[in-house]
């Protein structure tokens with residue numbers, strides 16, 4: 001069995017409030033990845049980024065901050081600031097497929113320039129004292145790009161190489177490339193964490209049976225769609241209706257406190273339900289309403305109807321999320 005489960009960073013979803021509330025109600029993650037921040041040219045942490053990274057706010061949750069940049073001095077600066085805040089590892093984002101990010105050569109866009117990436121690592125590993133991990137994809141357009149990238153990763157003491165087994169072009173959909181992952185796992189000199197489409201206990205157990213040598217697995221959407229997924233992986237029970245309702249109500253209340261606006265809180269809940277709704281059977285009608293509501297009062301009525309009317313599954317339906 002895999003030794004460690006990491007909660008994936010999902011920007012806009014697994015932000016501070018979500019991580020805290022999810023941890024309180026379900027938990028089961030060994031580490032919590034904080035969605036990326038991009039260092040500013042002036043090397044300051046914006047108040048908005050600080051709210052997310054504040055060690056006080058993350059107290060009790062073993063957290064790993066993530067930086068997205070293609071400039072070594074910016075990464076080094078950010079990593080040192082994170083070390084000063086008390087973080088023991090900093091992660092580099094080489095996975096984000098969004099067009100605005102990749103156009104600037106950041107996220108998975110950096111994978112298009114292996115020589116620059118090599119120089120970046122050379123500078124970073126010469127300068128930083130804090131352990132650095134990397135979250136990567138297999139390439140831009142084809143997984144055949146990965147051996148060249150791995151050759152570079154293997155030259156540096158990356159504390160953990162998390163591989164989202166897709167290429168940039170595939171964004172978040174389509175089958176993951178397990179054969180390419182298998183080859184990477186065999187060839188990597190650094191510890192490897194697998195990421196991509198682990199959504200049910202069955203899927204994780206199948207993965208573990210095929211890849212006993214993987215050091216860790218990172219789970220994102222599956223842990224939002226079924227908040228008890230990591231607890232179940234550790235032999236715990238499935239979420240009950242009462243537990244889920246207590247969770248969503250706590251989350252809604254906590255968003256209201258954090259944002260000071262009930263409208264923003266309801267909007268955040270819509271984003272959570274985008275995944276969570278798949279834990280309920282025959283949810284089409286209420287799901288449509290969830291996508292369309294305008295006012296918080298409407299949201300509250302839809303949520304009440306979900307818990308009153310719908311049947312709960314024990315596992316989310318993987319293909320839907």
Ligand SMILES: Cc1cc2nc3c(=O)[nH]c(=O)nc-3n(C[C@H](O)[C@H](O)[C@H](O)COP(=O)(O)O)c2cc1C
Nearest residue numbers: 008009010011035036135164196197198219220221
């Ligand atoms: C809405 C959304 C936001 C994401 N934000 C980040 C991010 O900030 N940093 C990152 O490395 N990956 C990010 N990802 C990618 C996830 O961490 C993860 O690699 C991907 O969802 C595949 O894993 P999963 O199938 O377990 O969800 C994001 C994905 C989604 C869908």
